[in-house]
Structures are given as structure tokens and as C-alpha cells.
Amino acid sequence: NAGVTQTPKFQVLKTGQSMTLQCAQDMNHEYMSWYRQDPGMGLRLIHYSVGAGITDQGEVPNGYNVSRSTTEDFPLRLLSAAPSQTSVYFCASRSRVQGKLDEQYFGPGTRLTVT
Amino acid sequence: GENVEQHPSTLSVQEGDSAVIKCTYSDSASNYFPWYKQELGKRPQLIIDIRSNVGEKKDQRIAVTLNKTAKHFSLHITETQPEDSAVYFCAATFSGSARQLTFGSGTQLTVLP
Numbered sequence: 001n002a003g004v005t006q007t008p009k010f011q012v013l014k015t016g017q018s019m020t021l022q023c024a025q026d027m028n029h030e031y032m033s034w035y036r037q038d039p040g041m042g043l044r045l046i047h048y049s050v051g052a053g054i055t056d057q058g059e060v061p062n063g064y065n066v067s068r069s070t071t072e073d074f075p076l077r078l079l080s081a082a083p084s085q086t087s088v089y090f091c092a093s094r095s096r097v098q099g100k101l102d103e104q105y106f107g108p109g110t111r112l113t114v115t
Numbered sequence: 116g117e118n119v120e121q122h123p124s125t126l127s128v129q130e131g132d133s134a135v136i137k138c139t140y141s142d143s144a145s146n147y148f149p150w151y152k153q154e155l156g157k158r159p160q161l162i163i164d165i166r167s168n169v170g171e172k173k174d175q176r177i178a179v180t181l182n183k184t185a186k187h188f189s190l191h192i193t194e195t196q197p198e199d200s201a202v203y204f205c206a207a208t209f210s211g212s213a214r215q216l217t218f219g220s221g222t223q224l225t226v227l228p
Contacts, residue, residue, distance in 0.1 A: 031215075042121075044218075059217075104149070
């Protein structure tokens with residue numbers, strides 16, 4: 001299993017540009033989520049999904065869109081990049097085991113710089 | 116709202132000493148408390164977790180304790196080694212947000228040789 005994969009690893013955008021961060025998992029996990037990590041602020045939840053076709057907002061959703069058309073993929077779209085979106089982005093997935101949410105696995109991250 | 120507070124933000128210990136990191140949470144319905152270790156430039160990785168029906172859990176040199184009444188949980192690392200140096204995050208699930216994880220702000224642990 002590849003686990004959780006993310007592309008690209010690094011990206012530089014200019015203010016106003018749009019792009020999509022890709023995330024995929026091959027563990028058949030129901031739950032997937034996107035976090036951003038900024039120095040001194042830990043990991044903050046952007047959007048999450050509890051299954052294909054179902055998404056919801058997290059703590060910091062503004063400026064981002066998501067969709068979940070398949071169990072495996074959960075892309076994150078930046079609509080119009082701003083310098084405040086400079087961050088490291090982590091995708092994560094979790095499964096249910098005997099009705100309980102199990103360990104959350106993180107992807108390797110995407111380092112995004114907006115100039 | 117949903118909140119996890121983590122202390123201290125930085126911690127330096129001598130090799131062989133113990134390290135303790137503490138977190139408090141706001142939702143009495145929280146029932147899952149994982150701890151993650153993140154090395155520089157790497158992804159967070161789970162090192163230990165505890166559920167609300169257990170008061171303590173150990174795995175070799177690391178242990179986690181949970182006090183549901185006081186709504187706090189702690190990570191204990193004994194016989195620290197230089198390779199324990201990393202940022203440690205606590206997290207908790209909340210009854211809202213489909214039980215997604217809310218993270219503390221992290222503790223930079225440095226083990227001095």
C-alpha cells in the first residue's frame with residue numbers, strides 16, 4: 001500500500017492564481033481531511049469528508065474548495081491564491097474499526113508559497 | 116468552541132531524563148486522544164493514543180494518562196534519547212465536526228546529549 005499520497009511536494013503561486021492540491025489513499029478509508037500547518041499554530045482543519053459525495057467545512061475553510069467523487073481521492077482547490085495561504089498542507093485519512101474511528105494517517109505534505 | 120491547549124511550547128531535557136507534555140480539552144464528550152510526533156520536514160506520525168474508557172496506556176518508553184474529570188491528558192517520555200527530539204502534538208475528537216481531530220499547538224522537545 002502507498003498509504004496517503006500528495007502531489008505536488010512543492011508549489012509556488014502568484015497572488016490570484018488557482019491550483020489544485022491532489023490527495024489519494026489506497027486504504028479504502030471513509031474519512032479524509034485537509035489541514036494546514038503554520039509555525040506555532042499546529043494543524044488546523046480546512047475541510048473534511050466522511051465518505052464519497054459528502055464534504056464539510058473545518059476550522060479555516062475560506063478560500064478553499066473540496067470535492068469527494070471517489071473514496072480514494074480528495075483534492076483541495078485554491079480558488080484565488082493569497083499570501084496568507086502560504087503554508088504546509090497535509091491530507092489525512094482514517095477508517096472505522098468496529099464502529100470506532102481508527103488511527104489517522106497523514107500524507108507527506110505540500111509546501112505552498114504564494115508571492 | 117472546540118479547543119485543545121498544549122503546554123509547554125518548548126521543552127529541553129538532558130538525555131536520560133523524563134519529559135512530560137500536557138494538554139487540556141474543552142468538550143466533555145471527547146473520547147479519543149492521540150499523540151503525534153513530527154520530525155523536521157516530515158509528516159506527523161502517531162506514537163500513542165488513548166480512548167476515554169482507559170486512564171493510562173504505555174508503550175515501552177512512552178505513556179499517556181487521561182483525567183476525564185479535569186479534561187486533561189499528558190504524554191510521558193522516560194529515558195529520553197536524542198532521537199526523541201521533535202515536535203509533539205496532542206489531539207482530541209469533538210462531538211461536532213464528525214469527530215474530526217482538533218490539534219494542540221505543539222511542543223518542541225529537545226533532548227540534549
